[in-house]
Amino acid sequence: MAVVKAKLDQGPPNYKEMLPPIITENYGKWAYHEIPSPGVLKHVSESGAALFSVRVASPRLVSIDFIRDICVLADDYCDGFLRFTTRNNVEFLVSDEAKLNPLMDALKAKGYCIGGTGPSISNIVHTQGWIHCHTAATDASGVVKAVMDDLYEYFDTMKLPAKLKMGLACCLNMCGAAHCSDIAIVGVHRTPPVINHDVIRKGTEIPSLVASCPTGAIRPDPKNKSVKVNDDKCMYCGNCYTMSPGMKLNDARNDGLAILVGGKTSNARSAPSFSRMVIPFLPNTSPRWPEVVAAVRNIIEVWIANAQKGERIGEWVERVGWERFFSLTGIPFSDMLIDDYIFSRETFRTGAAFKY
Amino acid sequence: MAVVKAKLDQGPPNYKEMLPPIITENYGKWAYHEIPSPGVLKHVSESGAALFSVRVASPRLVSIDFIRDICVLADDYCDGFLRFTTRNNVEFLVSDEAKLNPLMDALKAKGYCIGGTGPSISNIVHTQGWIHCHTAATDASGVVKAVMDDLYEYFDTMKLPAKLKMGLACCLNMCGAAHCSDIAIVGVHRTPPVINHDVIRKGTEIPSLVASCPTGAIRPDPKNKSVKVNDDKCMYCGNCYTMSPGMKLNDARNDGLAILVGGKTSNARSAPSFSRMVIPFLPNTSPRWPEVVAAVRNIIEVWIANAQKGERIGEWVERVGWERFFSLTGIPFSDMLIDDYIFSRETFRTGAAFKY
Amino acid sequence: MTEKKTPLLDELEKGKWPSFVTEIKRAAVRSASAAELLPLLERSYRERIGHWKHGGIVGVRGYGGGVIGRYVDVPEDYPNLAEFHTVRLLQPSGWFYNTKTLRTVCDIWEKHGSGLTNMHGSTGDIILLGCKTNEIQPIFDEFSEAGFDLGGSGSCLRTTNCCVGPGRCEHACYDTLDACYNITNEFMDELHRPMWPYKSKIKFSGCANDCTSSIARSDCSVIGTWRDTLIIDPVAVKEYAANGYPIKSQVCDKCPTSCLTYNKETQELTIVGEECSRCMHCINMMPKAIHPGKEKGATILIGGKSTIVQSAFMSWVVVPFMKLESEDDYEPFKELMRGIWEWWDENGKTRERIGETIYRLGMGKFLRETGIPPVPQMVFRPRANPYVFWNQDELDKSGTMLDGSAL
Amino acid sequence: MTEKKTPLLDELEKGKWPSFVTEIKRAAVRSASAAELLPLLERSYRERIGHWKHGGIVGVRGYGGGVIGRYVDVPEDYPNLAEFHTVRLLQPSGWFYNTKTLRTVCDIWEKHGSGLTNMHGSTGDIILLGCKTNEIQPIFDEFSEAGFDLGGSGSCLRTTNCCVGPGRCEHACYDTLDACYNITNEFMDELHRPMWPYKSKIKFSGCANDCTSSIARSDCSVIGTWRDTLIIDPVAVKEYAANGYPIKSQVCDKCPTSCLTYNKETQELTIVGEECSRCMHCINMMPKAIHPGKEKGATILIGGKSTIVQSAFMSWVVVPFMKLESEDDYEPFKELMRGIWEWWDENGKTRERIGETIYRLGMGKFLRETGIPPVPQMVFRPRANPYVFWNQDELDKSGTMLDGSAL
Ligand code: SRM
Ligand code: SRM
Numbered sequence A, B: 001m002a003v004v005k006a007k008l009d010q011g012p013p014n015y016k017e018m019l020p021p022i023i024t025e026n027y028g029k030w031a032y033h034e035i036p037s038p039g040v041l042k043h044v045s046e047s048g049a050a051l052f053s054v055r056v057a058s059p060r061l062v063s064i065d066f067i068r069d070i071c072v073l074a075d076d077y078c079d080g081f082l083r084f085t086t087r088n089n090v091e092f093l094v095s096d097e098a099k100l101n102p103l104m105d106a107l108k109a110k111g112y113c114i115g116g117t118g119p120s121i122s123n124i125v126h127t128q129g130w131i132h133c134h135t136a137a138t139d140a141s142g143v144v145k146a147v148m149d150d151l152y153e154y155f156d157t158m159k160l161p162a163k164l165k166m167g168l169a170c171c172l173n174m175c176g177a178a179h180c181s182d183i184a185i186v187g188v189h190r191t192p193p194v195i196n197h198d199v200i201r202k203g204t205e206i207p208s209l210v211a212s213c214p215t216g217a218i219r220p221d222p223k224n225k226s227v228k229v230n231d232d233k234c235m236y237c238g239n240c241y242t243m244s245p246g247m248k249l250n251d252a253r254n255d256g257l258a259i260l261v262g263g264k265t266s267n268a269r270s271a272p273s274f275s276r277m278v279i280p281f282l283p284n285t286s287p288r289w290p291e292v293v294a295a296v297r298n299i300i301e302v303w304i305a306n307a308q309k310g311e312r313i314g315e316w317v318e319r320v321g322w323e324r325f326f327s328l329t330g331i332p333f334s335d336m337l338i339d340d341y342i343f344s345r346e347t348f349r350t351g352a353a354f355k356y
Numbered sequence C, D: 001m002t003e004k005k006t007p008l009l010d011e012l013e014k015g016k017w018p019s020f021v022t023e024i025k026r027a028a029v030r031s032a033s034a035a036e037l038l039p040l041l042e043r044s045y046r047e048r049i050g051h052w053k054h055g056g057i058v059g060v061r062g063y064g065g066g067v068i069g070r071y072v073d074v075p076e077d078y079p080n081l082a083e084f085h086t087v088r089l090l091q092p093s094g095w096f097y098n099t100k101t102l103r104t105v106c107d108i109w110e111k112h113g114s115g116l117t118n119m120h121g122s123t124g125d126i127i128l129l130g131c132k133t134n135e136i137q138p139i140f141d142e143f144s145e146a147g148f149d150l151g152g153s154g155s156c157l158r159t160t161n162c163c164v165g166p167g168r169c170e171h172a173c174y175d176t177l178d179a180c181y182n183i184t185n186e187f188m189d190e191l192h193r194p195m196w197p198y199k200s201k202i203k204f205s206g207c208a209n210d211c212t213s214s215i216a217r218s219d220c221s222v223i224g225t226w227r228d229t230l231i232i233d234p235v236a237v238k239e240y241a242a243n244g245y246p247i248k249s250q251v252c253d254k255c256p257t258s259c260l261t262y263n264k265e266t267q268e269l270t271i272v273g274e275e276c277s278r279c280m281h282c283i284n285m286m287p288k289a290i291h292p293g294k295e296k297g298a299t300i301l302i303g304g305k306s307t308i309v310q311s312a313f314m315s316w317v318v319v320p321f322m323k324l325e326s327e328d329d330y331e332p333f334k335e336l337m338r339g340i341w342e343w344w345d346e347n348g349k350t351r352e353r354i355g356e357t358i359y360r361l362g363m364g365k366f367l368r369e370t371g372i373p374p375v376p377q378m379v380f381r382p383r384a385n386p387y388v389f390w391n392q393d394e395l396d397k398s399g400t401m402l403d404g405s406a407l
């Protein structure tokens, strides 16, 4: 047991201590950047100083060994500094241009993956899955690995029409912020909760549980001191399960993954937009989810073949029309893809102009 | 009392009997049209036959004398045929080109207004108002008359950027379909219903009355055998008044008019769109509503000055942005204009790109 | 109280636009009620408030609607307006008239009513504005004898209407006048005997210009369109070019799908047919040179309505293309509407328009239960949320592969 | 049961992308729990179902969150995973590290936990994945000593994060790293002691590229912008031109406001400053030649969140422009947030994110009660319905003229 006395509320470590000297010196004075090669950013300061950042893929779920390994590299080539990105990649911060190629060679020799800059696919923002979360409808890291293995050619090159930002969430809570990704992979349940009355009787506040259901599918069952679910109203969202472990949703035979497409968060050119569901369900075929891999690949290839330079997936689809997206990708359309929740009305085609 | 025996369900008069010979002969064979002068349409058939339609303004609320007058003209110049338009104008159907100018001269001599074709302002679709409706917050015909007098120069010319379709509804029921007009004038109440408990006790089904309120502002008041209204929740929609005459909404000191802008229903170029509120309230200054007249004129003049050729008002505003609409027109913005009803979310600026 | 002077209303006889006040004054010459309407309206103009109230139900034998009962709230002051009901008459398709018919309307109305009308009401009817209760049946009887019938009011199919269509428009993709006439006749019972949760309207427009504004103003919008590619007449294009018409800037640049290309050198206009969304813009701009395709029909849209209760809705696509060329083609449309109304009748709450019922219960449920096949044309874009309902009975409890086979 | 072979997981060591399975195997060498995670996960891969459950609350003295309790549902088979809690640590701004700090993390975690981490969690924390209940306090104590603090969990302010900003980006319009650090420190109590209706997040992006995706992933999005006109360097423009860069097609034609004009002859790029919406596109395309304006600051947006309960929301504008240049400028931001949270705390239901509360009660009410002035920048477009609430007390019961004066 540690005997030290903890300090409360001291906040995060001070970032100032984490910055390499070149950044401290040129802080806020960066003039422009270039991408000399895939995975390498060159930022040039008003002072003329140049910082090279080498972006390296991370599985995100890493051991301390991984961290110690990259520390060694950072010590050798980066004065002991590195950073992680908002997509969980590692960025080696090279202030001495002479060390750039040696670093790259060392990285390649050790099997690190360099890429993810410019019009490429970067890491997939993702979540816990079967590794650590109780509500997961699928695994996170495994699907990401399978998909990225397949799409690797678009990680270490910059030949896409635009950036491709993917997100994966292992349940409808959507921790992976998949709701605004170019391509989102979302774990979905398809069956109503299986009620464990004992668990509910023991530890659940029934009114809160009833209130938690967005569709009003849960009613109190006073006789049983538990609740009942109207299966027809249930949309398998998992809100009740978050409230009570007695409402188990996981279902090995019916859980799976949905694909959503066309979201973005940048304001460049077009406003941020939500991803839209195009495939309501694909099976949970661990360990390598071939159906998901194939579905994602198909969408990307059709996008590449049809988009204009600079067009994100959603921008391309909005230009050609969603009806055209379905005809070009060959993905079947169904009533499942038509919104029937709160803001559904805005998605209905209130116009007589469309394509076949 | 008539002694004839009525036939039930015989349906509308047969339109075939109402068509002038030139139409019967060229039915479905029209090849193209031209607009030789404002208010005159020339439709040419594949057969070469030409039909001239002369569009004449109607106050819509007309006496049988008016109808008899136009019948005389139709007999003289149109073989006894005429029609009305979806905007309640009269169209004289001239099959003999030699009669076109004489008809025009006769019309002008008698003070009829010819116009409303092409990029012009046509008649304002409108409703009953104080003439005949119990829920009216303003008069309909009077406002239309005042506004059209002012805008007359745009009725008998074709110098606007595009068609301008106006609608007026005298209450939120919006019979005038004002909700999708380039400019909509809508009668609005601003105070909660004044309850007449006697009337409610006599003739009202209380549960239906309670259910009729979209905001849940009405509660039963069993003690009183009547209802109570939570004033804070009331949005003065008039639903309750439609259900019961005991919920009077009309309020001479507080009723008035709102202006909405930018709707359309055609699919040409852009999808049909709703009108958007830009002025929540203007006073009910009968007999000539100068504030409404000035507000409409201002919007139109700013549109003319800023729109591209062919741009409907809504298309123009969507191109330059609603924030720019307010700065260009000088109309003050307020929280009243921000949606807070069911589909509000879609109107919020979920993006960081905008103009000042 | 019934002061004859109307200084406020007189203001509305000034100006260029035709004056409804003048019209009331003309009717007032021969009608006591029209004569009393003037001072009543003057009073409303002075007080800035209306003086009408709804009250007892009025009507005609054998019908459930078609007359709007109206009573002045100060009958002591305006005895001739104590009852001042409106009669709605079905108009002929496209509001075409021969003068004989119009004069018949005037004659009967002169005899029994105020002599005031709306030509027309915004739903489309001939509106006979202001009569006494005991005149209603005689009015109906005489109009019926003359070949007229009542329009709709109440929770029923309302009076339909249609654009001028093939009667005088080169764009018409189906016969709006005939479809409206035929279909209205089919649904006489639905129109005359209210029995639904709320009102329901149909409007017929011959093309996507939607000159009846059907998309905003009717629960069912029937909008003409075509299935193949629009037709470009190269000779006529050259004529436009010769006349200096700005084809590129006014036509091609504003085509929403950018599928039109104009070659200035050769003066040729070409189209990528499958990318055209049939918005009508280019046809509107160059009616002599561009025409709808040959395979014509209509798009059926559902749900349009005004703002009460759940907000205004515009109709949305439920059948992208339906042939409407002959009476035989009307049959599937009628079947469709029967099915839709039946579903609404079963599921709708009182005062809930069909669009609101579908919104509340979901398009998916609506489509499944009416048997209308889902297609991407129904939506601008798919759902953004993942809240899909799965039919538990249909669920392949073993999971499905991308190719549809079981796990 | 705890079979050592993991044939399914081994499949995930193939392929080019780095393998998390390899990482678990590495950690397994020294950690019994990591070693047991492999067969448990293999089982999940075989059965296609997870094996975690939530259970008792775990935590640290003086804190209300920061640790996620997790228990395997078959502890008999996986005793080392019976307790497998996650500790969230606040990361340094921009995820910058010196190797010493990182090694400290590794050392403490090696001692007390599984040796597995997420670098980082999707909210931003350093995630220490898997430890026993009785290790939590010691872990905290040692990390605290080493200069770390817990991140957020539960109904509190969650761990904030920010883009790399001025640390390495020429686009940064305010100091994201400092703002994030300073503001996070200000709200330590809100972050560590859950007391709100639900979670609340803040993310800081230096410009409208929004590299933290703040608009989708945080209740409050602070997005850098500028108030004046962007700056064009004409010399640099000519350089792009000389290199054959397609300025017109890639930059001007894709400017959403069409406010950029390129003159091919003179190689000059000009802007109509007031029409620019600051979308960043042209700056992104020509970072050497186009730069944000001089009057820099941030737009504050509220309401972003994921799909539970009322649908996913994106944040929307509440303050179009706020200066954020110095610590003094942070004060108004902090005040704003305090006011907003207070309003939410009073009005929000349990498990209702702030965006949902505002949606339910209306933007108007929110603005009036928080005193934030309404501006058109808050909306894409005004309301389509006429359902305006009027404050009955403020109502000028005599009506108002267009110019604001009383009737
Ligand atoms: C390092 C990082 C910020 C950080 O603090 O970690 C970053 C860094 C840069 N971003 Fe970003 N962005 C980063 C995540 C994002 C995100 C968020 C995300 O990926 O989840 C977005 C919003 C995504 C979206 O719109 O859905 C984002 C949208 C952009 C854009 C707008 C792209 C667009 O056209 O829509 C640009 C501009 C550009 O690339 O032209 C941009 C540009 C840049 C620049 C060029 C800025 C600069 O001048 O330094 C940086 C290099 C980009 C590159 O890799 O090509 N960055 N960038 C993040 C790298 C993540 C990664 O490992 O791949
Ligand atoms: C007569 C009428 C149909 C009828 O059955 O009565 C009619 C007739 C024609 N319309 Fe229309 N429209 C008529 C109401 C409408 C409406 C509905 C309305 O006004 O309430 C609309 C939809 C309004 C909207 O979008 O909000 C309408 C949207 C159009 C459009 C599309 C305009 C646009 O660019 O958005 C065209 C095409 C054009 O003019 O270029 C069009 C074109 C035409 C043409 C040129 C069609 C033709 O080739 O014959 C006709 C002459 C137009 C003119 O006046 O310039 N018509 N037209 C209606 C005349 C009303 C009036 O008295 O003014």
Ligand code: SRM
Pocket (backbone or CB within 6 Å): B126, B127, B128, B132, B133, B134, B135, B173, B174, B175, B176, B177, B242, C054, C068, C070, C086, C088, C118, C120, C121, C122, C123, C124, C125, C126, C127, C151, C159, C201, C216, C217, C218, C304, C305, C306, C307, C308, C309, C353
């Ligand atoms: C007469 C007319 C206005 C006019 O001057 O033209 C009219 C008049 C009335 N409408 Fe309407 N509506 C008339 C066309 C419309 C239209 C336009 C259309 O049909 O194209 C609409 C908008 C489209 C729609 O259907 O939504 C319309 C939407 C309403 C509504 C709101 C319905 C909704 O769902 O939002 C109500 C309220 C109600 O039904 O209780 C309403 C109710 C009424 C009532 C019956 C008011 C009442 O509760 O008693 C009005 C009777 C006035 C009177 O004294 O005659 N009226 N009403 C129109 C019918 C004339 C005709 O038959 O030709």
Ligand code: SRM
Pocket (backbone or CB within 6 Å): A126, A127, A128, A132, A133, A134, A135, A173, A174, A175, A176, A177, A242, D054, D068, D070, D086, D088, D118, D120, D121, D122, D123, D124, D125, D126, D127, D151, D159, D199, D201, D216, D217, D218, D304, D305, D306, D307, D308, D309, D353
């Ligand atoms: C660990 C993490 C996923 C990851 O692997 O990165 C995570 C994990 C969980 N999230 Fe999350 N969320 C995580 C980031 C997010 C994000 C992304 C973000 O913050 O940028 C979101 C979407 C943005 C948002 O806040 O809406 C997110 C939206 C949710 C939601 C849905 C909230 C909503 O209003 O829609 C829930 C459900 C809930 O709160 O009950 C949730 C709930 C959970 C719980 C606590 C599940 C539960 O009910 O017990 C998960 C615990 C898993 C575990 O075993 O540790 N998590 N969660 C992320 C936190 C790491 C960190 O602190 O850095």
Ligand code: SF4
Pocket (backbone or CB within 6 Å): A127, A128, A129, A133, A134, A135, A136, A137, A169, A170, A171, A172, A173, A174, A175, A176
């Ligand atoms: S997305 Fe769902 S399953 Fe995945 S980590 Fe978040 S809450 Fe857990």
Ligand code: SF4
Pocket (backbone or CB within 6 Å): A192, A193, A212, A213, A214, A215, A216, A217, A218, A229, A233, A234, A235, A236, A237, A238, A239, A240, A241, A247, A249
């Ligand atoms: S899963 Fe969602 S919809 Fe189904 S019962 Fe639980 S809370 Fe309700």
Ligand code: SF4
Pocket (backbone or CB within 6 Å): B127, B128, B129, B133, B134, B135, B136, B137, B169, B170, B171, B172, B173, B174, B175, B176
């Ligand atoms: S808009 Fe309102 S007041 Fe006017 S006619 Fe229709 S229901 Fe009556």
Ligand code: SF4
Pocket (backbone or CB within 6 Å): B192, B193, B212, B213, B214, B215, B216, B217, B218, B229, B233, B234, B235, B236, B237, B238, B239, B240, B241, B247
């Ligand atoms: S006016 Fe509308 S909101 Fe007010 S009480 Fe009546 S029905 Fe409810």
Ligand code: SF4
Pocket (backbone or CB within 6 Å): C163, C164, C165, C166, C169, C170, C171, C172, C173, C205, C206, C207, C208, C209, C210, C211, C212, C224
């Ligand atoms: S809707 Fe089309 S077919 Fe009908 S009148 Fe208008 S333009 Fe002609």
Ligand code: SF4
Pocket (backbone or CB within 6 Å): B269, C230, C254, C255, C256, C257, C258, C259, C260, C271, C275, C276, C277, C278, C279, C280, C281, C282, C283
């Ligand atoms: S109809 Fe519309 S979409 Fe089709 S080519 Fe013409 S302008 Fe383009």
Ligand code: SF4
Pocket (backbone or CB within 6 Å): D163, D164, D165, D166, D169, D170, D171, D172, D173, D205, D206, D207, D208, D209, D210, D211, D212, D224
């Ligand atoms: S959000 Fe803007 S300032 Fe921050 S890293 Fe991205 S591009 Fe740079």
Ligand code: SF4
Pocket (backbone or CB within 6 Å): A269, D230, D254, D255, D256, D257, D258, D259, D260, D271, D275, D276, D277, D278, D279, D280, D281, D282, D283
């Ligand atoms: S920032 Fe965007 S809107 Fe402004 S000039 Fe550049 S591309 Fe156009």
